[in-house]
Amino acid sequence: MSNQIILIAKDNQIRIDAYLARELSEFSRSLIKKSIKDEKVLVNGKVVKPKYIVQLNDEISITDDIQQVTDVLAEKIPLNIVYEDEAILIINKQKGLVVHPAPGHYAHTLVNGLMYYCKEELSDVNGLIRPGIVHRIDKDTTGLLVVAKTNSAHAFLANLFKTHDIIREYTALTYGMISEKGGTINAPIGRDQKFRKKMAVNLSKGKRAFTKFKVITRFRGYTLIKATLETGRTHQIRVHMKYIKHPLVGDELYTNKKDVLGAKGQMLHANKLGFIHPLTKEYVEFIAELPDEFQTILSKLDYYE
Numbered sequence: 001m002s003n004q005i006i007l008i009a010k011d012n013q014i015r016i017d018a019y020l021a022r023e024l025s026e027f028s029r030s031l032i033k034k035s036i037k038d039e040k041v042l043v044n045g046k047v048v049k050p051k052y053i054v055q056l057n058d059e060i061s062i063t064d065d066i067q068q069v070t071d072v073l074a075e076k077i078p079l080n081i082v083y084e085d086e087a088i089l090i091i092n093k094q095k096g097l098v099v100h101p102a103p104g105h106y107a108h109t110l111v112n113g114l115m116y117y118c119k120e121e122l123s124d125v126n127g128l129i130r131p132g133i134v135h136r137i138d139k140d141t142t143g144l145l146v147v148a149k150t151n152s153a154h155a156f157l158a159n160l161f162k163t164h165d166i167i168r169e170y171t172a173l174t175y176g177m178i179s180e181k182g183g184t185i186n187a188p189i190g191r192d193q194k195f196r197k198k199m200a201v202n203l204s205k206g207k208r209a210f211t212k213f214k215v216i217t218r219f220r221g222y223t224l225i226k227a228t229l230e231t232g233r234t235h236q237i238r239v240h241m242k243y244i245k246h247p248l249v250g251d252e253l254y255t256n257k258k259d260v261l262g263a264k265g266q267m268l269h270a271n272k273l274g275f276i277h278p279l280t281k282e283y284v285e286f287i288a289e290l291p292d293e294f295q296t297i298l299s300k301l302d303y304y305e
Contacts, residue, residue, distance in 0.1 A: 009058040013205050014191075016043065016060070017050040022191075035062065072101050072128060077113030082144065082286055087153040087279045089118070089132070091145045092288045095265055099136035099145070101129050114147060122147070123154035134158055135232065140250075140265025143170070144273040144288050156278035161232060167274035168229045170237055171216075171290060173267035173297065174246040175257050177304060178223040182214035185240040189233040198253060199235045201243045209233045211240045219301035222249065226271075238266060249297070261297045269294055 011019060017036060021029040033050045035041055042061045043052060054060075080092040091110065093099070098109045114122060114132055122132035125148070132147040134157045148154035160166045188206030192198035200206075210230035217224040223246065227237050238254050241247055247255035250263025274285035290298075 005062040007060045009054045009056055009060060011207065012054055012056040014054050015050065016041070016048060016052045016054050019054045020060070072106055072115070073112060074116035074119075075108065075112040076116050077108065077110075079110075079113050079117055081117075082288065083284075085279070087148070087150055088157075088277070089114075089147040089149065090273065090286050091147060093137060093142060093145055093270075095140050095142050095291065095293065098139045100133050110145075118149065121149045123149065123151045125151055125154040125158070135161055137270055138235065138238075138266070138268075141170075141268045141270065142288075142291050142294070143270025144286055145270070146273060146275070148278075153278040157275070160275050164230055165276070167272060167285070168232070168270065169272035170227045170229070171269045171271045171294070172225050172227055172237060172241065173249045173294070174223045174225060174241055175249060175255065176221065176223065176246045177218050178215050178225065178246055180215070182212070182225075185209075185211045185213070185244060187240060187243055189236060189239055199233065199239050201239060207231075207233055209236055209240065211237055213241075218304040220304050222301055224298065237268060261300055263297060264293070267294060267297065 007023060009019065017029055017033045020032045020041070021027065024032070036048065036050045039047045040062060041048070043058050080094065081089060082092050083090040093110060100111045101109050111129070111131060111133065118132070124131055126133055132149065134146055134148050134154055137143060137145060146157060148157055187201040187209060188203060189199050189209040190202035190206035192200040208231060211227055212230065213225045213227045215223055215225055229236060235254070238248055238251055242254045247257065248266040248268055249261060250259050251266035269288070269290055271288050271290070272285065274283065276282065277284045
């Protein structure tokens with residue numbers, strides 16, 4: 001990384017090496033820890049140790065180069081492009097496709113495919129590892145993503161996400177019949193203290209997280225819902241539905257329930273994306289129908305009468 005990076009901490013009560021490893025996923029935690037020890041990382045202009053506890057609004061600066069992977073290669077990967085113009089792309093992501101490279105996974109990602117398709121026409125706001133990526137969805141979540149082709153479009157879209165002025169609607173299949181017509185889950189989310197690959201509801205230290213859901217169809221033993229995100233925490237819908245004891249079908253990370261439907265990963269689909277277009281400044285909305293796997297699984301279920 002050739003230029004100084006400055007981050008304003010949006011979290012607290014977390015070690016700085018862990019915080020930077022989370023925020024700068026292209027770097028390993030060991031490399032970040034070494035950079036801190038080598039005094040290449042400053043907090044509010046001062047040298048700190050790896051165990052320093054980050055405080056909200058700390059200014060964290062990386063003052064020197066740290067080694068990064070620069071050989072992320074373009075790959076010809078099938079992309080389902082819903083819409084494209086000179087500023088943005090709308091992608092309907094297939095199941096099993098990781099959005100951007102990370103340690104141990106630098107190939108066969110959406111970014112590799114975008115680099116092949118778009119050549120040099122991707123924003124570089126998020127660096128070499130995440131060109132064009134404004135937001136992401138999980139590997140086994142399907143559906144809509146907006147990609148920025150220019151830096152100005154990226155900045156505009158990133159601000160919409162920051163102010164929650166973007167519509168993101170998901171379809172999900174949960175275990176158990178939900179008796180309510182719908183509801184709002186207001187429960188802060190943070191890293192699971194025992195299992196670091198998981199997120200969890202953390203009422204004291206988690207980040208604000210709101211999910212609205214509406215029941216679409218009740219089946220025997222299952223419920224099909226629409227979920228709308230106000231915030232965009234990692235694994236938010238998956239964590240929130242587990243929290244109310246209705247985890248997603250096929251979600252191997254957040255449920256121990258035995259899948260008998262043949263789901264390969266969580267049954268979660270980003271079906272609607274709506275926002276103000278960065279060029280026209282007019283509202284645009286995109287819809288992606290449920291993928292074949294999702295529809296096949298629904299066809300196996302018995303309606304609840």
